[in-house]
Amino acid sequence: MQSASGDASVFVFRMWRRDLAAVEWEPGPRLLVHIAEDESAVPEQLSWVTRDGAESSLAFAPDMSNCFGHRRADSAHLIQVRGELEGRAALEDADGVHGFEFTTETLSKGWHPAGRLRFLIDDGEESPLQWVAWRDRSGTAYSAGLWKPGWSGESEEFTVAGLTLKKAGAEFMGYRQPAGHAPAAYRGTLVEPPEASPFEKAREPVAPAEVPAGTPQLPLIESVPLVRTDFSDDEAWAAASSQVTAPRQVFEDDVFTADMELVDDIRFDGLTAAQLVQLVPPDADWALLVVADKATMESPERHVLVVDLDEENLGQTFRATPPAIQEIENNLSIANMDWEDFADNVDENGIVQPML
Numbered sequence: 001m002q003s004a005s006g007d008a009s010v011f012v013f014r015m016w017r018r019d020l021a022a023v024e025w026e027p028g029p030r031l032l033v034h035i036a037e038d039e040s041a042v043p044e045q046l047s048w049v050t051r052d053g054a055e056s057s058l059a060f061a062p063d064m065s066n067c068f069g070h071r072r073a074d075s076a077h078l079i080q081v082r083g084e085l086e087g088r089a090a091l092e093d094a095d096g097v098h099g100f101e102f103t104t105e106t107l108s109k110g111w112h113p114a115g116r117l118r119f120l121i122d123d124g125e126e127s128p129l130q131w132v133a134w135r136d137r138s139g140t141a142y143s144a145g146l147w148k149p150g151w152s153g154e155s156e157e158f159t160v161a162g163l164t165l166k167k168a169g170a171e172f173m174g175y176r177q178p179a180g181h182a183p184a185a186y187r188g189t190l191v192e193p194p195e196a197s198p199f200e201k202a203r204e205p206v207a208p209a210e211v212p213a214g215t216p217q218l219p220l221i222e223s224v225p226l227v228r229t230d231f232s233d234d235e236a237w238a239a240a241s242s243q244v245t246a247p248r249q250v251f252e253d254d255v256f257t258a259d260m261e262l263v264d265d266i267r268f269d270g271l272t273a274a275q276l277v278q279l280v281p282p283d284a285d286w287a288l289l290v291v292a293d294k295a296t297m298e299s300p301e302r303h304v305l306v307v308d309l310d311e312e313n314l315g316q317t318f319r320a321t322p323p324a325i326q327e328i329e330n331n332l333s334i335a336n337m338d339w340e341d342f343a344d345n346v347d348e349n350g351i352v353q354p355m356l
Contacts, residue, residue, distance in 0.1 A: 013083035029124020050127035102188030139179025209274035243322035256326035
């Protein structure tokens, strides 16, 4: 695996297997999964075939805490597999594991650039990947058949009208189908990794900002603070705070509620994220701050500012709609997902929307 940033975007699962007639589960090799189309994606379903003919198929829980599926090692042997999320790893820590990065195109009255695609799927079986298909949380489905001797098992040469030709490099061919749309042909060419990995993503450090004299620390509370920094519109504040803290039903039996407490103090009027992070009490156990600022009050959807308090990304921010905050707070507070899982998945307006 090529070096990458500290971005812990690889899901690491502890796996178990059992024959269909068996009762007890037996430990299996760990599974590593990383998929990204320009930005990191969270798979809902994943299937793959390796050069030795083994077939695997998995479905993942909405929070990626577990997975379940099957594996067929040969034509006669089908086993059940299940996994539990052991943690998240940075690409740089996946030593000896090989991932792929492609430049891609889709077909619509000609081929058009479609950004970068990268994936890493390692099931501990050592046989090279030959075919992979997945569906992400947005409902977009993908399929990619890989070409390259040594990791696809195919020959580079083919014959047309008596002429022996050679396939162009390492590639994939497949389809891409957004939810509710017709499928489109999808192809990619392997990016040869330079000395600095193409997976690397630099993030600018946030410079410290001077805090006005006499400004108090944020209150030491157990819940994540929703800090008001604009006092121009009380009705807008009431609407924003109500939407952020309201329970949100996702599925029939699943309700997300952000564990947050309102901080409505005029002494924090006009403060920026870079200033607020310096006011966090030393004993506070928060993974993030949420800020209702001037943009929140002026936005019809009341999007709020989310501020990272992790030492590595201290002060970095993204904006999110109130319905997304429940997922963000729940997952970041228990380290079930990482900052980049949200920060790298903004919409065309730069706002994080709910994944579920």
